Amino acid sequence: MKHTEENPIKKCGQKIMAIHDTMDVLNGKWKVSIIACLCFTPMRYSELLKEVHGISGKMLSRELKDLEMNGLIKRNVLDTQPVIVKYEITEYGASLKDLTEVIADWGLKHRERIINS
Structure with a gap:
């Protein structure tokens, strides 16, 4: 008898591996919150620091660099005086909007x- 359906245990293993890959990119307490904020509008560092309650400046800098390295956000340095840096979600990063919702x-x-309990 030939099986046309995929082995459920193999399928579960593939899902778990995909979840681990996702969690490796979104690891930590803050990345999903940062992505969720930037899905609404580009923001300056100081705006993100106010909006993501509880994050330290050092941690925000680290998380922004990591998200940028993974291609989820983009750092834009505006040609203004003084220089303004804004962070925005990339098209790839925006693919996580449904997940954040x-x-x-x-x-x-x-x-x-x-x-209620």
């Missing part, structure tokens, strides 16, 4: 569930 929706439902 699903995570946010789940978080809202989870918070409501915990508060």
